Amino acid sequence: MIKQFVTLVLLLSVTFSAHTQTNTGEKQVIEVHTLKDFKTYVSQDNVHVKLSPGNYQIDDAEKIRFIEITSNNSYYDLSGARFMVDTKLFSRPDLVKSDDGNSMYCAIEISGNHVTLEGLYIETYGNTPGRQSKNKMFNIVGEHVTLKDVEVRTSGSNPWGYGYLYGLGGGDVRKMNGIRVGYPAKNVKLLGCQVHMRAMGHAIFLQGAENTLIENCQVDGLLRTTDAMLAETSGYGFDKKFYAAKGNYIEGTIVAQDGKILPGEIISLSEDGIRMYPEYKGHKTKNTTIKNCTVTQMRRGICTGLSSSGDTIIDCVVRDCVATGYNIGNGDTVINSSADAKYGEAFCIPYTNAKNAKVEMTILDSRNGLANTLLAKINGTGHDVVIKTADPKFILETMAIKLSVWEGYGNFNENAKMHATNIKLDNQTETEVITFKGTENAKIKSVGKVRKATDEENKINEGNRTKR
Numbered sequence: 313m314i315k316q317f318v319t320l321v322l323l324l325s326v327t328f329s330a331h332t333q334t335n336t337g338e339k340q341v342i343e344v345h346t347l348k349d350f351k352t353y354v355s356q357d358n359v360h361v362k363l364s365p366g367n368y369q370i371d372d373a374e375k376i377r378f379i380e381i382t383s384n385n386s387y388y389d390l391s392g393a394r395f396m397v398d399t400k401l402f403s404r405p406d407l408v409k410s411d412d413g414n415s416m417y418c419a420i421e422i423s424g425n426h427v428t429l430e431g432l433y434i435e436t437y438g439n440t441p442g443r444q445s446k447n448k449m450f451n452i453v454g455e456h457v458t459l460k461d462v463e464v465r466t467s468g469s470n471p472w473g474y475g476y477l478y479g480l481g482g483g484d485v486r487k488m489n490g491i492r493v494g495y496p497a498k499n500v501k502l503l504g505c506q507v508h509m510r511a512m513g514h515a516i517f518l519q520g521a522e523n524t525l526i527e528n529c530q531v532d533g534l535l536r537t538t539d540a541m542l543a544e545t546s547g548y549g550f551d552k553k554f555y556a557a558k559g560n561y562i563e564g565t566i567v568a569q570d571g572k573i574l575p576g577e578i579i580s581l582s583e584d585g586i587r588m589y590p591e592y593k594g595h596k597t598k599n600t601t602i603k604n605c606t607v608t609q610m611r612r613g614i615c616t617g618l619s620s621s622g623d624t625i626i627d628c629v630v631r632d633c634v635a636t637g638y639n640i641g642n643g644d645t646v647i648n649s650s651a652d653a654k655y656g657e658a659f660c661i662p663y664t665n666a667k668n669a670k671v672e673m674t675i676l677d678s679r680n681g682l683a684n685t686l687l688a689k690i691n692g693t694g695h696d697v698v699i700k701t702a703d704p705k706f707i708l709e710t711m712a713i714k715l716s717v718w719e720g721y722g723n724f725n726e727n728a729k730m731h732a733t734n735i736k737l738d739n740q741t742e743t744e745v746i747t748f749k750g751t752e753n754a755k756i757k758s759v760g761k762v763r764k765a766t767d768e769e770n771k772i773n774e775g776n777r778t779k780r
Contacts, residue, residue: 339358339359339360339387340360341360341361341362341389342359342360342361342362343362343364344361344362344363344364345363345364347363347368347370350363350388351379353383353386353388354379354380354381354382354383354388355380355381355382355383356383356386357383357384357385357386357424358383358384358385358386359383359386359387360386360387360389361386361387361388361389362389363388363389363390363393364392364393365391365392365393366392366393366394367394367396368393368394368395368396369396369398370395370396370397370398370401370419371398371400371401372401373401373404373407374407374408375407375408375409375410376404376407376408376409376410376415376416376417376418377410377417377418377420377421377451378397378401378417378418378419378420379419379420379421380421380423381420381421381422381423381424381427381429382423382424383424383427384424384425384426384427385425385426385427386424386426386427386428387427387428387430388427388428388429388430389430389431390429390430390431390432391430391431391461392431393431393432393433394432394433394434394435395419395432395433395434395435396435396436396437397419397434397435397436397437397449398436398437398438398440399436399437399438399439399440399441399442399467399468399488400438400440401417402417402440402441402442402443402447402468402488403440403441403442403443405443412453413593414446415444415446416444416446416447416448416451416492417442417443417444417446417447417448418447418448418449418450418451418492419434419436419448419449419450420434420449420450420451421450421451421452421453422450422451422452422453422454422457422459423453423454424454424457425454425455425456425457426455426456426457427454427456427457427458428457428458428460429457429458429459429460429462430458430459430460430461430462431460431461431462432462432463433462433463433465434449434462434463434464434465435464435465435466435467436449436465436466436467436468436488436511437467438467438468439467439468439470439472440468441468441469441470441486442468442486442487442488443486444486445479445485445486445487445513446487446489447468447486447487447488447489447513448488448489448490448491448492448513449464449466449488449489449490449491450462450464450490450491450492451492451494452491452492452493452494452497452500453493453494453495453496453497454497454500455496455497455498455499455500456498456499456500457497457500457501458500458501458503459491459500459501459502459503459505460501460503460504460505461503461504461505462505462506463505463506463507463508464490464491464505464506464507464508465507465508465510466488466489466490466507466508466509466510466511466513467488467510467511468488468511469485469486469487469488469511469512469513470485470486471484471485471547471548472511472512472581473536473541473547473548473549473581474541474548474549474579474581475512475536475579475580475581475582475583475611476512476562476563476565476579476580476583476611477549477556477557477562477565477567477573477579478548478552478556478557479512479557480557480558480562480563483557484548484557485512486512487511487512487513487583488511488512488513489513489514489515489517490507490509490513490514490515490516490531491505491507491515491516491517492517492518492519493516493517493518493519493521493524494518494519494520494521494592495519495520495521495592495593495595496520496595497520497521497522497524498521498522498523499522499523499524500521500523500524500525501524501525501526501527502516502524502525502526502527502529503525503527503528503529504527504528504529505529505530506529506530506531507529507530507531507532508532509531509532509533509534509581509582509610510533510534510581511582512581512582512583513582513583514582514583514584514585514587515531515533515582515583515584515585515586515607515610516529516531516585516586516587517584517586517587517588517589518587518588518589518597518600518619519589519591519592519597520589520591520592520593520595520596520597521597521598521600522597522598522599523598523599523600524599524600524601525600525601525603526586526600526601526602526603526605527601527602527603527604527605528603528604528605529586529605529606530605530606530607531585531586531605531606531607531608531610532607532608532609532610533580533581533582533585533608533609533610533611534580534581534582534609535578535579535580535581535609535632535634535655536578536579536581537577537578537579537682538565538573538574538575538576538577538578538579539575539576541554541573541579542554542573542575549573554572554573555570555571555572555573556571556572556573557571558571559571559572560779560780561776561779561780563580563611563612563634563635563721564579564580564611564612564633564634564635564636564655564656564720564721565577565578565579565634565683566683569779576682576683577682577683578634578655578682578683579634580609580610580611580633580634580635582610582611583610583611583612584610584611584612584613584615585607585610585612585613585614585615585630585633586602586605586607586613586614586615587612587614587615587618588600588615588616588617588618588619588623589618589619590618590619590620591620596620596621597619597620597621598619598620598621599621599623600616600619600623600624601623601624601625601626602614602616602623602624602625602626602628603624603625603626603627603628604626604627604628605628605629606628606629606630606631607628607629607630607631607633608630608631608632608633609631609632609633610633610634611633611634611635612633612635612636612637612638612639612721613630613631613633613636613637613638613651614628614630614637614638614639615636615638615639616638616639616640616641616644617639617640617641617642617644617660617661617662617663617666617722618639618641619641619644621642621643622642622643622644622645622668622669623641623643623644623645624644624645624646624647625638625644625645625646625647625649626647626648626649627647627648627649628649628650629649629650629651629676630649630650630651630652630658631651631652631654631676632652632654632655633651633655633656634655634656635656635720635721636656636657636658636659636660636662636720636721637651637652637653637656637657637658637659638651638658638659638660638671638673639659639660639662639721639722640659640660640661640666640669640671641661641663641666641669642663642665642666642667642668642669642692643667643668643669644669644670644671645669645670645671646659646669646670646671646672646673647672648672648674649672649673649674650673650674650675650676651673651675651676652675652676652677652678652681652706653675653678653681653684653686653687653688653707653711654678654679654680654681654682654684655681655682655683655684656684656686656720656721657684657686657687657688657689657720657721658673658675658676658678658687658688659671659673659688660688660689660690660720660721660722661689661690661691661692661695661697662689662691662720662721662722662723663691663692663722663723664691664692664723664725664728664729664730664731665692666691666692666693666695667692667693667694667695668693668694668695668696669692669695669696669697670695670696670697671695671696671697671698671699672698673688673697673698673699673700674700674701674702675687675699675700675701675706675707675741676701676706677703677706678706678707678708678711679705679706679708681708684711685708685710685711685712686711686712686714686719686720687699687707687711687712687713687741687743688713688714689713689714689715689717689719689720689722690713690714690715690732690735690737691715691716691717691722691723691730691731691732692731692732692733693731693732693733693734693735694733694734694735695735695736696736697735697736697737697738698738698740699713699737699738699739699740699741699743700740700741701740701741704741704742707741707742707743711743711744712743712744712745712746713737713739713743713744713745713746713760714745714746714747714748715732715735715737715745715746715747715748715751715754716730716731716732716747716748716749716750716751716773717730717748717773717776718730718773718774718776718777718779718780719773719776723777723780724780726777726778726780728777729750730748730749730750730773730777731750731751731752732747732748732750732751732752732754733750733751733752733753733754734752734753734754735751735753735754735755735756736754736755737754737755737756737757737758738757738758739756739757739758739759739760740759741759741760742759742760743760744760744761744762744763745758745760745761745762745763746763746764746765746769747762747763747764747765748764748765748769748770748773749765749770749773749774
Protein backbone atom coordinates (compact mmCIF):
# COMPACT_ATOMS: atom_id res chain seq x y z
CA MET A 313 0.00 0.00 0.00
CA ILE A 314 2.78 2.45 0.90
CA LYS A 315 4.63 1.57 -2.32
CA GLN A 316 1.48 2.22 -4.36
CA PHE A 317 0.92 5.54 -2.56
CA VAL A 318 4.49 6.69 -3.26
CA THR A 319 4.11 5.72 -6.90
CA LEU A 320 0.87 7.73 -7.11
CA VAL A 321 2.51 10.78 -5.55
CA LEU A 322 5.40 10.58 -8.00
CA LEU A 323 3.02 10.33 -10.95
CA LEU A 324 1.03 13.32 -9.75
CA SER A 325 4.26 15.24 -9.21
CA VAL A 326 5.47 14.55 -12.75
CA THR A 327 2.06 15.44 -14.18
CA PHE A 328 1.90 18.70 -12.19
CA SER A 329 5.47 19.59 -13.15
CA ALA A 330 4.81 18.99 -16.86
CA HIS A 331 1.62 21.05 -16.67
CA THR A 332 3.49 23.90 -15.00
CA GLN A 333 6.23 23.86 -17.63
CA THR A 334 3.68 23.88 -20.45
CA ASN A 335 1.87 26.88 -19.00
CA THR A 336 5.13 28.82 -18.65
CA GLY A 337 6.29 27.96 -22.15
CA GLU A 338 8.94 25.59 -20.76
CA LYS A 339 11.46 28.45 -20.53
CA GLN A 340 12.67 30.27 -17.46
CA VAL A 341 13.32 33.96 -18.07
CA ILE A 342 17.02 34.76 -17.88
CA GLU A 343 17.69 38.36 -16.92
CA VAL A 344 20.97 39.92 -18.05
CA HIS A 345 22.29 43.41 -17.43
CA THR A 346 25.21 43.85 -19.82
CA LEU A 347 25.68 43.48 -23.54
CA LYS A 348 28.51 41.02 -22.88
CA ASP A 349 26.19 38.77 -20.90
CA PHE A 350 23.46 39.10 -23.54
CA LYS A 351 25.84 37.90 -26.25
CA THR A 352 26.50 34.67 -24.35
CA TYR A 353 22.93 33.59 -25.09
CA VAL A 354 22.61 34.51 -28.79
CA SER A 355 23.84 31.05 -29.81
CA GLN A 356 21.92 29.05 -27.19
CA ASP A 357 18.74 27.19 -28.12
CA ASN A 358 15.51 27.26 -26.12
CA VAL A 359 16.25 30.33 -24.02
CA HIS A 360 14.11 33.29 -22.98
CA VAL A 361 16.42 36.24 -22.35
CA LYS A 362 15.48 39.64 -20.95
CA LEU A 363 18.03 42.45 -21.31
CA SER A 364 17.67 45.25 -18.77
CA PRO A 365 16.49 48.60 -20.15
CA GLY A 366 19.26 51.10 -20.80
CA ASN A 367 21.77 52.38 -23.35
CA TYR A 368 24.27 49.95 -24.85
CA GLN A 369 27.12 51.02 -27.09
CA ILE A 370 28.33 48.80 -29.93
CA ASP A 371 31.73 50.20 -30.86
CA ASP A 372 33.71 47.01 -31.35
CA ALA A 373 33.16 43.74 -33.18
CA GLU A 374 34.98 40.64 -34.37
CA LYS A 375 32.96 39.95 -37.52
CA ILE A 376 31.22 41.98 -40.24
CA ARG A 377 27.95 40.82 -38.63
CA PHE A 378 28.46 42.57 -35.31
CA ILE A 379 25.92 40.48 -33.36
CA GLU A 380 24.94 37.07 -34.73
CA ILE A 381 21.85 35.35 -33.34
CA THR A 382 22.20 31.71 -34.37
CA SER A 383 20.01 30.06 -31.75
CA ASN A 384 16.79 28.11 -32.32
CA ASN A 385 13.48 28.33 -30.46
CA SER A 386 14.66 31.33 -28.48
CA TYR A 387 13.06 34.59 -27.38
CA TYR A 388 14.90 37.86 -26.74
CA ASP A 389 13.07 40.63 -24.90
CA LEU A 390 14.93 43.91 -25.40
CA SER A 391 12.11 46.24 -24.40
CA GLY A 392 13.58 49.49 -23.14
CA ALA A 393 17.05 48.72 -24.50
CA ARG A 394 18.79 51.14 -26.86
CA PHE A 395 21.70 49.96 -29.01
CA MET A 396 24.01 52.72 -30.28
CA VAL A 397 26.13 51.44 -33.19
CA ASP A 398 29.30 53.29 -34.19
CA THR A 399 29.37 53.77 -37.97
CA LYS A 400 33.15 53.22 -37.90
CA LEU A 401 32.48 49.48 -37.62
CA PHE A 402 31.06 49.46 -41.16
CA SER A 403 34.43 50.53 -42.55
CA ARG A 404 36.65 48.13 -40.57
CA PRO A 405 38.63 45.98 -43.07
CA ASP A 406 39.97 43.69 -40.33
CA LEU A 407 36.62 42.19 -39.34
CA VAL A 408 36.12 38.50 -40.10
CA LYS A 409 34.12 37.88 -43.26
CA SER A 410 31.11 35.57 -43.31
CA ASP A 411 31.08 32.19 -45.03
CA ASP A 412 27.72 32.70 -46.79
CA GLY A 413 29.20 34.37 -49.86
CA ASN A 414 27.70 37.74 -48.96
CA SER A 415 30.13 40.41 -47.83
CA MET A 416 27.53 42.73 -46.30
CA TYR A 417 28.17 44.44 -42.98
CA CYS A 418 25.26 44.54 -40.56
CA ALA A 419 24.62 45.35 -36.91
CA ILE A 420 22.44 42.30 -36.09
CA GLU A 421 21.96 39.12 -38.07
CA ILE A 422 19.36 36.48 -37.17
CA SER A 423 20.12 33.16 -38.84
CA GLY A 424 18.51 30.86 -36.29
CA ASN A 425 15.03 29.39 -36.64
CA HIS A 426 11.92 30.08 -34.54
CA VAL A 427 13.52 33.16 -33.00
CA THR A 428 11.69 36.23 -31.68
CA LEU A 429 13.40 39.55 -30.96
CA GLU A 430 11.18 42.19 -29.41
CA GLY A 431 11.33 45.79 -28.27
CA LEU A 432 14.78 47.01 -29.32
CA TYR A 433 15.60 50.58 -30.34
CA ILE A 434 18.73 50.66 -32.49
CA GLU A 435 20.46 53.52 -34.24
CA THR A 436 23.81 54.41 -35.73
CA TYR A 437 25.92 57.34 -34.64
CA GLY A 438 28.82 59.08 -36.35
CA ASN A 439 29.19 59.91 -40.01
CA THR A 440 31.92 57.52 -41.08
CA PRO A 441 30.95 56.07 -44.48
CA GLY A 442 31.02 52.31 -44.80
CA ARG A 443 33.22 50.30 -47.14
CA GLN A 444 30.25 49.33 -49.32
CA SER A 445 26.64 50.16 -50.19
CA LYS A 446 25.27 46.94 -48.68
CA ASN A 447 25.48 48.12 -45.06
CA LYS A 448 22.37 47.43 -43.03
CA MET A 449 21.03 47.33 -39.51
CA PHE A 450 19.24 43.94 -39.55
CA ASN A 451 19.82 40.92 -41.75
CA ILE A 452 17.25 38.15 -41.28
CA VAL A 453 17.97 34.83 -42.98
CA GLY A 454 16.40 32.29 -40.59
CA GLU A 455 13.01 30.59 -40.76
CA HIS A 456 10.05 31.52 -38.56
CA VAL A 457 11.82 34.63 -37.25
CA THR A 458 9.71 37.39 -35.70
CA LEU A 459 10.93 40.96 -35.29
CA LYS A 460 8.39 42.73 -33.08
CA ASP A 461 8.11 46.38 -31.97
CA VAL A 462 11.66 47.12 -33.07
CA GLU A 463 12.61 50.71 -33.91
CA VAL A 464 15.47 51.45 -36.30
CA ARG A 465 17.06 54.81 -37.07
CA THR A 466 19.74 54.92 -39.75
CA SER A 467 22.50 57.40 -40.45
CA GLY A 468 26.00 57.26 -41.83
CA SER A 469 25.58 57.18 -45.60
CA ASN A 470 27.85 59.34 -47.70
CA PRO A 471 27.48 61.74 -49.41
CA TRP A 472 24.28 62.59 -47.54
CA GLY A 473 21.74 64.98 -48.99
CA TYR A 474 21.67 63.98 -52.66
CA GLY A 475 19.76 60.71 -52.59
CA TYR A 476 19.69 58.71 -55.80
CA LEU A 477 21.02 61.54 -57.97
CA TYR A 478 24.48 60.12 -57.32
CA GLY A 479 23.73 56.78 -55.72
CA LEU A 480 22.43 54.32 -58.32
CA GLY A 481 24.21 51.39 -59.93
CA GLY A 482 27.39 51.40 -57.89
CA GLY A 483 27.64 55.16 -57.65
CA ASP A 484 29.40 57.21 -55.02
CA VAL A 485 26.90 56.79 -52.19
CA ARG A 486 27.71 54.41 -49.33
CA LYS A 487 24.33 53.37 -48.01
CA MET A 488 22.89 52.40 -44.63
CA ASN A 489 19.83 50.20 -45.15
CA GLY A 490 17.29 49.27 -42.49
CA ILE A 491 15.97 45.68 -42.42
CA ARG A 492 16.79 42.97 -44.96
CA VAL A 493 14.94 39.65 -45.15
CA GLY A 494 16.85 37.36 -47.49
CA TYR A 495 17.27 33.79 -48.63
CA PRO A 496 17.01 31.26 -47.02
CA ALA A 497 14.46 33.14 -44.88
CA LYS A 498 10.95 31.71 -44.79
CA ASN A 499 7.87 32.64 -42.76
CA VAL A 500 9.44 35.77 -41.30
CA LYS A 501 7.21 38.29 -39.52
CA LEU A 502 7.94 41.99 -39.07
CA LEU A 503 5.31 43.22 -36.60
CA GLY A 504 4.94 46.79 -35.36
CA CYS A 505 8.41 47.81 -36.49
CA GLN A 506 9.47 51.38 -37.27
CA VAL A 507 12.28 52.44 -39.59
CA HIS A 508 13.40 56.07 -39.69
CA MET A 509 15.62 56.54 -42.72
CA ARG A 510 18.17 59.29 -42.23
CA ALA A 511 20.55 57.74 -44.72
CA MET A 512 20.51 56.60 -48.34
CA GLY A 513 19.12 53.08 -48.62
CA HIS A 514 15.99 50.94 -48.41
CA ALA A 515 14.02 50.81 -45.16
CA ILE A 516 12.68 47.23 -45.46
CA PHE A 517 13.59 44.98 -48.37
CA LEU A 518 13.33 41.33 -49.36
CA GLN A 519 15.71 39.22 -51.45
CA GLY A 520 14.76 35.61 -52.07
CA ALA A 521 12.56 35.37 -48.96
CA GLU A 522 9.33 33.35 -48.93
CA ASN A 523 6.04 33.88 -47.09
CA THR A 524 6.99 37.12 -45.36
CA LEU A 525 4.43 39.07 -43.33
CA ILE A 526 5.01 42.79 -42.77
CA GLU A 527 2.27 44.14 -40.52
CA ASN A 528 1.64 47.38 -38.60
CA CYS A 529 5.03 48.75 -39.65
CA GLN A 530 5.94 52.39 -40.26
CA VAL A 531 8.64 53.88 -42.47
CA ASP A 532 9.61 57.51 -42.88
CA GLY A 533 12.33 59.37 -44.75
CA LEU A 534 13.20 62.92 -45.75
CA LEU A 535 12.65 64.90 -48.94
CA ARG A 536 14.65 67.78 -50.36
CA THR A 537 14.01 70.24 -53.16
CA THR A 538 16.55 70.72 -55.91
CA ASP A 539 16.25 74.46 -55.23
CA ALA A 540 17.79 73.86 -51.79
CA MET A 541 20.54 71.78 -53.36
CA LEU A 542 21.32 74.40 -56.02
CA ALA A 543 21.61 77.06 -53.32
CA GLU A 544 24.63 75.32 -51.78
CA THR A 545 27.96 77.13 -51.91
CA SER A 546 30.05 74.09 -50.97
CA GLY A 547 29.72 70.35 -50.61
CA TYR A 548 29.46 67.31 -52.84
CA GLY A 549 26.86 68.68 -55.29
CA PHE A 550 28.64 72.01 -55.54
CA ASP A 551 31.91 70.25 -56.33
CA LYS A 552 30.12 68.33 -59.11
CA LYS A 553 28.84 71.66 -60.49
CA PHE A 554 25.37 70.22 -59.80
CA TYR A 555 25.55 67.58 -62.49
CA ALA A 556 23.86 64.31 -61.54
CA ALA A 557 25.26 60.88 -62.36
CA LYS A 558 23.04 60.63 -65.46
CA GLY A 559 20.53 62.65 -67.46
CA ASN A 560 16.77 62.75 -67.99
CA TYR A 561 14.57 60.75 -65.56
CA ILE A 562 16.14 59.51 -62.31
CA GLU A 563 13.73 57.61 -60.05
CA GLY A 564 10.98 60.24 -60.06
CA THR A 565 13.16 63.31 -60.54
CA ILE A 566 13.75 65.03 -63.88
CA VAL A 567 17.22 66.40 -64.65
CA ALA A 568 18.50 67.88 -67.91
CA GLN A 569 19.55 65.57 -70.72
CA ASP A 570 23.20 66.31 -69.96
CA GLY A 571 22.66 65.57 -66.26
CA LYS A 572 22.38 69.15 -65.01
CA ILE A 573 20.20 69.30 -61.91
CA LEU A 574 17.13 71.45 -62.55
CA PRO A 575 15.27 73.78 -60.19
CA GLY A 576 11.68 73.06 -59.25
CA GLU A 577 12.19 69.33 -58.68
CA ILE A 578 12.22 67.23 -55.52
CA ILE A 579 14.19 64.17 -54.40
CA SER A 580 13.97 61.60 -51.66
CA LEU A 581 17.14 61.35 -49.61
CA SER A 582 16.56 57.60 -49.23
CA GLU A 583 15.35 54.78 -51.45
CA ASP A 584 12.24 52.60 -51.08
CA GLY A 585 10.05 52.10 -48.04
CA ILE A 586 9.08 48.43 -48.44
CA ARG A 587 10.63 46.80 -51.48
CA MET A 588 10.86 43.34 -53.06
CA TYR A 589 13.81 42.22 -55.16
CA PRO A 590 12.94 39.46 -57.67
CA GLU A 591 15.44 36.95 -56.33
CA TYR A 592 18.73 36.27 -54.57
CA LYS A 593 21.24 34.05 -56.33
CA GLY A 594 18.50 32.20 -58.17
CA HIS A 595 16.13 31.92 -55.20
CA LYS A 596 12.93 33.82 -55.94
CA THR A 597 11.14 36.24 -53.63
CA LYS A 598 7.64 34.84 -53.10
CA ASN A 599 4.32 35.41 -51.38
CA THR A 600 4.71 38.58 -49.36
CA THR A 601 1.83 40.12 -47.40
CA ILE A 602 2.02 43.76 -46.36
CA LYS A 603 -0.79 44.79 -44.03
CA ASN A 604 -1.70 48.03 -42.25
CA CYS A 605 1.64 49.69 -42.97
CA THR A 606 2.46 53.38 -43.49
CA VAL A 607 5.26 54.83 -45.62
CA THR A 608 6.04 58.54 -45.92
CA GLN A 609 8.64 60.61 -47.77
CA MET A 610 10.54 57.82 -49.49
CA ARG A 611 11.50 57.30 -53.14
CA ARG A 612 8.95 54.55 -53.77
CA GLY A 613 6.54 53.75 -50.98
CA ILE A 614 5.63 50.07 -51.33
CA CYS A 615 7.28 48.24 -54.21
CA THR A 616 6.03 44.69 -54.85
CA GLY A 617 6.22 44.97 -58.62
CA LEU A 618 9.68 43.40 -58.83
CA SER A 619 8.76 40.29 -56.85
CA SER A 620 8.60 36.88 -58.52
CA SER A 621 5.03 36.12 -57.45
CA GLY A 622 1.79 37.88 -56.74
CA ASP A 623 1.94 39.69 -53.42
CA THR A 624 -0.82 41.15 -51.25
CA ILE A 625 -1.10 44.69 -49.87
CA ILE A 626 -3.95 45.37 -47.43
CA ASP A 627 -5.02 48.57 -45.62
CA CYS A 628 -1.77 50.46 -46.30
CA VAL A 629 -1.13 54.21 -46.55
CA VAL A 630 1.62 55.93 -48.56
CA ARG A 631 2.26 59.65 -48.49
CA ASP A 632 4.68 62.10 -50.10
CA CYS A 633 6.79 59.66 -52.11
CA VAL A 634 8.71 60.87 -55.13
CA ALA A 635 8.90 58.09 -57.72
CA THR A 636 5.57 56.36 -56.99
CA GLY A 637 3.39 55.51 -54.03
CA TYR A 638 2.92 51.85 -54.99
CA ASN A 639 4.83 49.92 -57.64
CA ILE A 640 2.49 47.05 -58.51
CA GLY A 641 3.34 44.03 -60.61
CA ASN A 642 2.32 40.68 -61.93
CA GLY A 643 -0.54 39.07 -59.98
CA ASP A 644 -0.40 41.57 -57.12
CA THR A 645 -3.52 42.33 -55.09
CA VAL A 646 -3.97 45.74 -53.43
CA ILE A 647 -6.96 46.01 -51.09
CA ASN A 648 -8.32 49.15 -49.42
CA SER A 649 -5.06 51.08 -49.66
CA SER A 650 -4.36 54.76 -50.27
CA ALA A 651 -1.76 57.24 -51.48
CA ASP A 652 -1.34 60.81 -52.58
CA ALA A 653 0.22 62.08 -55.82
CA LYS A 654 1.95 65.20 -54.54
CA TYR A 655 5.40 64.39 -55.93
CA GLY A 656 4.87 61.27 -58.02
CA GLU A 657 2.03 59.04 -59.22
CA ALA A 658 -0.07 57.52 -56.45
CA PHE A 659 0.47 54.09 -57.98
CA CYS A 660 1.71 52.47 -61.14
CA ILE A 661 1.52 49.11 -62.87
CA PRO A 662 4.48 49.98 -65.06
CA TYR A 663 5.67 46.72 -66.59
CA THR A 664 4.44 45.54 -69.98
CA ASN A 665 4.69 41.89 -68.90
CA ALA A 666 2.59 42.36 -65.75
CA LYS A 667 -0.71 40.48 -65.76
CA ASN A 668 -3.88 40.28 -63.69
CA ALA A 669 -3.16 42.73 -60.89
CA LYS A 670 -6.12 43.82 -58.78
CA VAL A 671 -6.01 47.29 -57.26
CA GLU A 672 -8.37 49.20 -54.99
CA MET A 673 -6.81 52.63 -54.42
CA THR A 674 -8.07 55.73 -52.61
CA ILE A 675 -6.37 58.99 -53.57
CA LEU A 676 -5.39 61.16 -50.61
CA ASP A 677 -4.97 64.94 -50.61
CA SER A 678 -2.55 65.63 -53.46
CA ARG A 679 -2.60 69.43 -53.33
CA ASN A 680 0.45 71.60 -52.59
CA GLY A 681 2.79 69.18 -54.30
CA LEU A 682 5.61 69.73 -56.78
CA ALA A 683 6.69 68.51 -60.22
CA ASN A 684 3.94 65.96 -60.88
CA THR A 685 0.76 65.75 -62.95
CA LEU A 686 0.48 61.97 -63.22
CA LEU A 687 -2.11 60.42 -60.91
CA ALA A 688 -1.66 56.81 -61.99
CA LYS A 689 -0.24 54.77 -64.87
CA ILE A 690 -1.39 51.37 -66.06
CA ASN A 691 0.49 49.07 -68.44
CA GLY A 692 0.32 45.33 -69.02
CA THR A 693 -2.59 42.93 -69.39
CA GLY A 694 -5.76 41.90 -67.58
CA HIS A 695 -5.69 44.25 -64.59
CA ASP A 696 -8.77 45.19 -62.59
CA VAL A 697 -8.39 48.68 -61.09
CA VAL A 698 -10.66 50.85 -58.94
CA ILE A 699 -9.64 54.45 -58.19
CA LYS A 700 -11.59 56.63 -55.77
CA THR A 701 -11.20 59.59 -53.41
CA ALA A 702 -13.00 61.02 -50.41
CA ASP A 703 -12.99 64.55 -51.83
CA PRO A 704 -12.71 65.62 -55.51
CA LYS A 705 -10.67 68.62 -54.40
CA PHE A 706 -7.85 66.29 -53.35
CA ILE A 707 -6.92 65.80 -57.02
CA LEU A 708 -5.70 68.68 -59.17
CA GLU A 709 -7.46 69.28 -62.50
CA THR A 710 -4.10 69.06 -64.26
CA MET A 711 -3.63 65.42 -63.24
CA ALA A 712 -4.43 62.43 -65.41
CA ILE A 713 -4.67 58.64 -65.34
CA LYS A 714 -2.71 57.24 -68.27
CA LEU A 715 -2.65 53.86 -70.00
CA SER A 716 0.24 52.58 -72.17
CA VAL A 717 2.80 55.18 -71.12
CA TRP A 718 6.54 55.41 -70.54
CA GLU A 719 6.10 58.45 -68.32
CA GLY A 720 6.76 57.95 -64.61
CA TYR A 721 8.48 55.05 -62.91
CA GLY A 722 9.42 51.78 -64.64
CA ASN A 723 9.75 50.55 -68.22
CA PHE A 724 13.52 50.31 -68.35
CA ASN A 725 13.57 48.05 -71.41
CA GLU A 726 13.71 50.51 -74.30
CA ASN A 727 12.76 47.75 -76.74
CA ALA A 728 9.52 46.87 -74.98
CA LYS A 729 6.25 47.19 -76.88
CA MET A 730 4.24 49.59 -74.76
CA HIS A 731 0.68 48.43 -74.24
CA ALA A 732 -2.29 48.19 -71.89
CA THR A 733 -4.62 45.42 -72.99
CA ASN A 734 -7.83 44.00 -71.54
CA ILE A 735 -7.76 46.49 -68.68
CA LYS A 736 -10.84 46.97 -66.50
CA LEU A 737 -10.80 50.43 -64.92
CA ASP A 738 -13.42 51.92 -62.62
CA ASN A 739 -12.41 55.55 -62.16
CA GLN A 740 -14.70 57.02 -59.50
CA THR A 741 -12.84 60.35 -59.54
CA GLU A 742 -13.20 63.36 -61.82
CA THR A 743 -9.67 62.85 -63.13
CA GLU A 744 -9.24 62.57 -66.88
CA VAL A 745 -8.29 59.18 -68.33
CA ILE A 746 -5.99 59.21 -71.36
CA THR A 747 -5.39 56.08 -73.43
CA PHE A 748 -2.20 56.08 -75.48
CA LYS A 749 -1.24 54.01 -78.50
CA GLY A 750 -1.09 50.37 -77.47
CA THR A 751 -4.29 50.46 -75.40
CA GLU A 752 -6.68 47.75 -76.60
CA ASN A 753 -9.91 46.20 -75.30
CA ALA A 754 -10.06 48.50 -72.30
CA LYS A 755 -13.30 48.52 -70.32
CA ILE A 756 -13.35 51.93 -68.70
CA LYS A 757 -16.05 53.28 -66.43
CA SER A 758 -15.19 56.83 -65.41
CA VAL A 759 -16.64 59.89 -63.72
CA GLY A 760 -13.90 61.92 -65.39
CA LYS A 761 -13.47 62.38 -69.11
CA VAL A 762 -12.00 59.52 -71.15
CA ARG A 763 -10.10 60.31 -74.35
CA LYS A 764 -7.43 59.02 -76.67
CA ALA A 765 -4.04 60.68 -76.65
CA THR A 766 -3.38 63.14 -79.44
CA ASP A 767 -0.77 62.49 -82.11
CA GLU A 768 1.53 64.94 -80.37
CA GLU A 769 1.04 63.24 -76.99
CA ASN A 770 1.79 59.85 -78.53
CA LYS A 771 4.92 61.28 -80.11
CA ILE A 772 6.10 62.62 -76.75
CA ASN A 773 5.28 59.31 -75.10
CA GLU A 774 7.31 57.40 -77.68
CA GLY A 775 10.24 59.77 -77.13
CA ASN A 776 10.19 59.03 -73.40
CA ARG A 777 11.27 55.41 -73.98
CA THR A 778 14.86 56.58 -74.48
CA LYS A 779 14.83 58.90 -71.49
CA ARG A 780 14.59 56.44 -68.62
